Amino acid sequence: MNAGDSVTRMRGVGAGVAARLEKLGIRRIQDLLLHRPNRYEDRTRLWPLAALRPGSRALVLAQIDHVELRYGRRRSLIVSVSDAGSRMTLRFFHFSDTQMQRMQTGAWIRAFGEVRAGPTSLEIVHPDYQVFDRRAEGEQLEPSLTPVYPVTKGVTQNRVRNLARAAVAELERPEFFPELLPGALLGGLPGIALAEALRTIHHPGPDDDLAALTEGRHPAVQRLALEELLAQQLGLRLRRNRAQAAPAPAINPDSGLLAGFIRALGFEPTTAQHRVIDEILGDLRHDSPMLRLVQGDVGSGKTVVAAAAAAACVAAGYQAAFMAPTELLAEQHHRNLAQWLEPLGLRVRLLTGSLKTRERAPELEALGRGEAGLVVGTHALFQKQVSLPRLGLTIIDEQHRFGVHQRLALRDKAGDSAGAIPAMPHQLIMTATPIPRTLAMSAYADLDTSVIDELPPGRQPVTTVAISNARRAQVLERVAAACQAGRQAYWVCTLIEESEALQCQAAEVTAEMLATELSGLQVGLVHGRMDARAKTRGLTAFRDGRIDLLVATTVIEVGVDVPNASLMVIENAERLGLAQLHQLRGRVGRGAEQSHCVLLFQPPLGEVARARLEALRQSNDGFEIARRDLELRGPGEVLGTRQTGAMEFRVADLVRDADLLGAAQSGADRLLAEHPDRVDPLLDRWVHDAQRYADV
Numbered sequence: 001m002n003a004g005d006s007v008t009r010m011r012g013v014g015a016g017v018a019a020r021l022e023k024l025g026i027r028r029i030q031d032l033l034l035h036r037p038n039r040y041e042d043r044t045r046l047w048p049l050a051a052l053r054p055g056s057r058a059l060v061l062a063q064i065d066h067v068e069l070r071y072g073r074r075r076s077l078i079v080s081v082s083d084a085g086s087r088m089t090l091r092f093f094h095f096s097d098t099q100m101q102r103m104q105t106g107a108w109i110r111a112f113g114e115v116r117a118g119p120t121s122l123e124i125v126h127p128d129y130q131v132f133d134r135r136a137e138g139e140q141l142e143p144s145l146t147p148v149y150p151v152t153k154g155v156t157q158n159r160v161r162n163l164a165r166a167a168v169a170e171l172e173r174p175e176f177f178p179e180l181l182p183g184a185l186l187g188g189l190p191g192i193a194l195a196e197a198l199r200t201i202h203h204p205g206p207d208d209d210l211a212a213l214t215e216g217r218h219p220a221v222q223r224l225a226l227e228e229l230l231a232q233q234l235g236l237r238l239r240r241n242r243a244q245a246a247p248a249p250a251i252n253p254d255s256g257l258l259a260g261f262i263r264a265l266g267f268e269p270t271t272a273q274h275r276v277i278d279e280i281l282g283d284l285r286h287d288s289p290m291l292r293l294v295q296g297d298v299g300s301g302k303t304v305v306a307a308a309a310a311a312a313c314v315a316a317g318y319q320a321a322f323m324a325p326t327e328l329l330a331e332q333h334h335r336n337l338a339q340w341l342e343p344l345g346l347r348v349r350l351l352t353g354s355l356k357t358r359e360r361a362p363e364l365e366a367l368g369r370g371e372a373g374l375v376v377g378t379h380a381l382f383q384k385q386v387s388l389p390r391l392g393l394t395i396i397d398e399q400h401r402f403g404v405h406q407r408l409a410l411r412d413k414a415g416d417s418a419g420a421i422p423a424m425p426h427q428l429i430m431t432a433t434p435i436p437r438t439l440a441m442s443a444y445a446d447l448d449t450s451v452i453d454e455l456p457p458g459r460q461p462v463t464t465v466a467i468s469n470a471r472r473a474q475v476l477e478r479v480a481a482a483c484q485a486g487r488q489a490y491w492v493c494t495l496i497e498e499s500e501a502l503q504c505q506a507a508e509v510t511a512e513m514l515a516t517e518l519s520g521l522q523v524g525l526v527h528g529r530m531d532a533r534a535k536t537r538g539l540t541a542f543r544d545g546r547i548d549l550l551v552a553t554t555v556i557e558v559g560v561d562v563p564n565a566s567l568m569v570i571e572n573a574e575r576l577g578l579a580q581l582h583q584l585r586g587r588v589g590r591g592a593e594q595s596h597c598v599l600l601f602q603p604p605l606g607e608v609a610r611a612r613l614e615a616l617r618q619s620n621d622g623f624e625i626a627r628r629d630l631e632l633r634g635p636g637e638v639l640g641t642r643q644t645g646a647m648e649f650r651v652a653d654l655v656r657d658a659d660l661l662g663a664a665q666s667g668a669d670r671l672l673a674e675h676p677d678r679v680d681p682l683l684d685r686w687v688h689d690a691q692r693y694a695d696v
Contacts, residue, residue, distance in 0.1 A: 001029065001170065001176075002029070002176065003028065003029050003030035003033065003167075003170070003176055003177040004028055004029070004030060004684070005028060005029050006018070006027065006028060006029075007021055007026060007027065007028060007029055007031070007032070007163070009029065010029065010163060010166060010167075011166070012159075012162075013163070017154075017155070017159075020152060020153070020154040020155045021155060023152045023155075024150060024151070024152055024155065024160075025650070029167050029170075030167075030177060030685060032160075032163050032164050032167040033164070033167050033168065033171075033177060033198050033202075034224070034650045034651065034685075034686075035149060035150070035160070035164065035650070036201060036221075036224075036650065036651050037147035037148055037149050037201070037202070038148055038149065038150055038214075039148045039214050040145040040146060040147055040148065040204060040210055040213065040214065041057060041112065041145065041146040041148060042057075042059070042145055042146075042206070042210070043059045043112055043141065043142045043145075043146045044141055044142050044143065044144065044145065044206040045059065045141065045206070046059055046060060046061050046110075046139070046141070047059060047060055048060075048083060048084060048086065049062060049081075049082070049083045049084070049086035049087065049088050049122075050084065050085075050086040052088065052115045052122055053115065054115055054116050054117045054122065055114070055115065055116070056114070056115050057112070057113065057114050057115070058112070058113075058115055059110065059111070059112045059141075060081075060083070060088070060110070060111055060112075060124075061083065061108060061109075061110045061135065061138045061139065062081035062082055062083040062088070062108070062109060062111075063081060063082055063083065063106065063107070063108055063109075063135075064079060064080070064081055064103060064104065064105055064106065064107050064108070064109055064131075065080045065081060065082050065087070065105065066078075066079075066080040066105065067079050067080075067100070067103045067104075067105065068080075069100070074093055075093070076091055076092065076093050077091070077092040077093075077095045077099075077100060077103070078090075078091055079091075079092070079103055079109070081109060081111075087121050088115075088118075088121050088122045088123060088124070089118050089120070089121055089122070089123040089124075090109070090111055090123065090124055090127055090129070091118070091123050091124070091125045091126070092125075092126055093125075093126065094126070102131045103131065104131075107131050107132065107133060108131070108132045108133070108134065108135045108137070108138045109129055109130070109131050109132070109138075110129060110130050110132065110138040111124055111127035111128065111129040112124075112127055112128045112129070113125065113126065113127035113128065143203075143205075144203035144204060144205055144206070145203070145204045145205070145206065145208065145210065146161075147161060147164070147201075147202055147203070149161065149164070164202050165202070165203075168198060168199055168202050168203065171195040171198060171199065174195075177194065177195070177198070178681075179193060179194045179195075180194075180227070180678045180681055180682050180685070181194075181226075181227055181230070181667070182674075182675065184670075185230070185663075185667040185670060185671070192219050192220060192223050194223070194224075194227075196220070197219075197220040197221075197223040197224055198220075198224075200213075200218070200220035201213070201220050201221065201224070215656075216651075216653055216656050216657070217656075221651060222657070222660070224651040224652075225649075225651050225652040225653070225657045225660060226657075226660050226663060226664060226667075227682070227685075227686065228649060228650060228651050228652045228686045229652050229657065229660055229661060229664035230663075230664040230667045230668055230671070230682065231682040231683055231685065231686035231687055232649075232652075232664070232686070232687060233445060233664050233665050233667075233668035234668045234671065234672070234679055234682060234683060235683055235687045236445040236446040237445070237446070237668055237669075237672065238679075238683075239446045240291065240445075240446035240447075243289060243291055243424065243446070244288045244289060244291070245288075246288070246289060246424035247287055247288070247424065248286070248287055248288055248289035248290070248392075248424045248425065248426055249287070249316070249318055249392045249425075249426075250284075250285060250286060250287040251284040251285065251312055251313055251316045251318065251392060251393075251426075252285060252316065253281045253284065253285075253312035253315075253316075254312070254315045254316075257311060257312075257315050257344060258281075258308060258311065258312065260344050261307070261308060261311050261340060261341070261344060264339075264340050264341075264343055264344065265304065265340060267456075269301065269304055270300075270301065270452075270454045270455070270456060270457075271454060272296075272300070272451075272452045272453055272454035273300075273301050273304055273305055273452060273454075275450075276294060276305050276450040276451075276452055277305055277308045277309070279292070279448075279450050280292060280294075280305065280308070280309045280428065280450070281308070281309070281312060283426065283448070284309065284312055284313065284393075284426055289424040289425065289426050289427060290426035290427060290428065290448075291427050291446065291447050291448060292427070292428055292429070292447060292448045292449070292450060293429045293430075293431070293444050293447040293448070293449045293450070294306075294428065294429070294430045294431075294449075294450045294451075294452065295430075295431055295435060295449065295450070295451045295452070296430070296431075296432060296451070296452030296453075297432065297452075297453075297455065297586075297621075297622035297623075298432050298582065298583060298585070298586025298622065299455055299456070299459065299586055299589065299590055300432075300452040300453075300454065300455055300456075301452060301456060302397075302430045302432065302452060303333060303336060303337075303397075305430075305452065306322065306395045306397070306428060306430060307336075307337055307340055307341060309393060309395065309426075309428055310322065310337070310341070310346075310374045310393060310395065311341055311344065311346060313374075313392045313393040313426070314341075314346045314347070314372050314373055314374055315344075315346065316392070317372050317390070318372060318390050318391070318392030318393065319367070319370065319371075319372060319373060319374075319375065319388050319389075319390045319391045319392060319393075320373075320374045320375070320391075320392060320393040320394075320395065321374075321375050321377070321381055321388060321391060321393070321394050321395065321425075322337070322374060322375070322376045322377070322395045322397065323377060323378070323381055323394070323395065323396050323397065324376065324377070324378060324397045324398070325378070325397065325398045326378065326555065327352045327353070327354060327378055327532050327535070328526075328532075328535055328536075328539070328555055328556070328560070329397065329398075330350065330352055330376050330377055330378050331350065331352070331532065331536055332539075332560065332561070333376050333397070334348060334349075334350040334376040337374060337376060341374065346373065346374065347371070347372070347373035347374070348373065348374045348375075348376065349363050349366070349367070349373055349374070349375040349376065350363075350375075350376050350377065351363055351364075351367075351375055351376070351377035351378075351380050351381060351386065352377055352378050352380050352532065353378060353379065353380045354531060354532040355380075363375075364385060364386065364387075367386065367387060367388055368387040368389070370389040370390040372390065375388070391425045392425050392426060393425055393426045393427075393428065394425050394426070394427050394428070395428045395429075395430065396427070396428070396429045396430065397430050398430070398431060398432065429447065432583060432586070432622075435626060445665070458591075458592050459589060459590070460589065460592075460593075460594050460595065461589070461620040462585055462588055462589040462595045462596065462597050462620060463594070463595070463596050463597070464585065464596075464597045464598075464599065464616055464617045464620075465596070465597075465598055465599065465617065466573070466599040466601060466613045466614075466617055467598055467599065467600055467601070468600075468601060468602075468603050469600055469601065469602050469603070470603070472600065475569055475598055475600060476514075476517055476518065478567070478596075478598070479491070479518065479521075479549060479567060479569065480518055480520070480521065482566060482567045482596075483518075483521050483548040483549060484520070486564075487564055487565070487566040487567065487593060488542065488545070488547070488548055488549070488550070488562060488564050488565040488566070488567075489548070489549050489550070489565065489566070489567040489568065489569065490549075490550050490552060490556065490565060490567070490568040490569065490587060490588070491510065491514060491549060491550070491551045491552070491568075491569045491571065492552055492553070492554065492556070492568065492569065492570045492571060492584055493506050493507040493510050493551065493552070493553055493571050493572075494553075494554060494570065494571060494572045494573070494575045494576055507525060507527045507551055507552065507553050508525065508527070510551055510571070511523055511524075511525040511551040514549060514551060518549065521548040521549050522546065522547050522548045522549070523547070523548070523549045523550075523551060524538050524541055524542055524547035524549070524550045524551065525538060525550075525551045525552070526538040526539060526542075526550060526551075526552045526553075526555060526556065527552065527553040527555060528553055528555045535555070538550070539560060542562060542565075543561075543562050545564065550565075554576075554580065554584065556584070556587060560587050561587075561590055562587070562590070563590045563591030563592075564591055564593075565587065565588050565590070565591075565595075566588055566589075566591065566593045566594070566595040566596065567588065567595065567596050567597075567598070568584065568585060568587060568588045568595075568596070568597045568598070569597075569598045569600055570584055570585075570597065570598070570599055570600060571600050572600070572601065572602060573599035573600060573601050573613060574601045574602065574605055574606070574609035574612070574613065576612075577612070577629065578612045578615060578616060578625055578628060578629040578632060579625065579626065579629045581599070581612065581613075581616050582616065582622060582625045584597075585597045585616070597616075599613050599616065599617070601613065608632055611628075611632060612628075612632060615628040615629075630654070630655055631655055650686070
């Protein structure tokens, strides 16, 4: 039996159990070794009943004095026990006749659970227990701390414990799960071997630092975290090498056309925008594919940068695809890009799911013929009937909204049947959610990064306040005053439940109520269940000043640009994540007027919600917001990759283990240079579905 074998090779694991284990990410025996416990229970020592305190988790050995079956709202089994004159109660709500028969007066019971204050004495509800005839039998204790693993429906703690114990026992054979890291790569970590680290994690001794193990600070956890981060860095390097080995069109930008593009904007781009445009155009000149991430805070002007790249590509006779996460944003991008590029003779098309068949057909035909131009679209660009044979550039806006396979599907549309066009387009990825350095080092190490670190001139920081819903009347007065002064406002209704229909219904009710309470104002409504034309009409009316107050769902989170809007109210702000709140706030502050954001919350606030609102109130800096968001939510949520599997670490944590990233990066370089034979085994061990993501 080898670590790489299926778990079905283990005793008691058939197809049904294997299917349930797969939900935990356990497919092979080695996955059991890397399935880290959430916490540990100390069953290595017995506690006298007299020493117990409410809230503690303890193992006790006591004699059964009395067993009683009680009937009330729920049937319960009450077992009264004692030890050295002290008494307590064990309470069961779910039990069988066989269990009752084992509970004989005079027998000894060893029980583990959380101690709490009961009606007449301390008690443990539903303890783990064993019954013995003699006290001495119950004194044979566990030699190590008991791990508590993540489990799923149909997989009990005991089953995972037994399987993990069997896998750990196989570590006695060095070839079962070999050491792959040379000692020199372990840096400043104590010289702890892989097998020793795994034994410690699964079966720590009574004297091991339990807090350090649980929090991931223990050398055993750090040893595994370093190996996992190193494997991930290897995957990113191989991904980049593979992508850059493919041919791509070498595009020499037309300097005259780009100068005309700048003039057509009607404003001068910032120094940061000019710098990033130059970086992108430099990449496009090469015959290997550009892989560039553009970070820019809300309102920094990423669309202008993308338009310059698209103009260079289309003018050279290629097609460019600009993918946006929502129809609303796609339509706005199409409007802006057409305004800038079509006067230069460059065609800009729109392709969304709501286009009627008669409107789609001629666009699809033109794209299929390879006609040069820029197509702006949503997920509709992935559909099979969309052909882009001369695709030279893909632009992904708000990249974290798209899954791995969606990005691959767009890239793979390049190339015609004769193979005359290079198979790999240049890739430009944009995000308005600045990425903390530690996260960028890990998640985007395969990309070149550009940062637009400058806002257009005249922008003032948005002042942000958090106000209890009890002061709603004051907020309404503030909205009325702002609109009567000639400015405009947003009122954002956040998710009430996990249902878009309920969210939109709540927005409709709110719009009606505000129209009544603020009868002197023109109140509009935009939400996700409106058809594209209705949403466009509502936003156009707001942009043109015919609507004073726009009630909306979070559909306006990205892209909506109305310089006269200077006030935003976000209802139930405590329900939203920090990055989303920052994005919404970015809809105001786009003109010369001082702008304000009101975070309307429903008390009492939880600790995390309070920290989010306080962070937003204190800072307008997107990078600082992103850093706090990473601390509060973790990398998988920040990147939006829960659904893709791309950033799901087994042991490592990018916040906790940030200081290991440097060692992981240098270690990956050394392994590739000095030990290339160990690269594939490391990837196989750690990177979930490694091959599946290799080309992203």
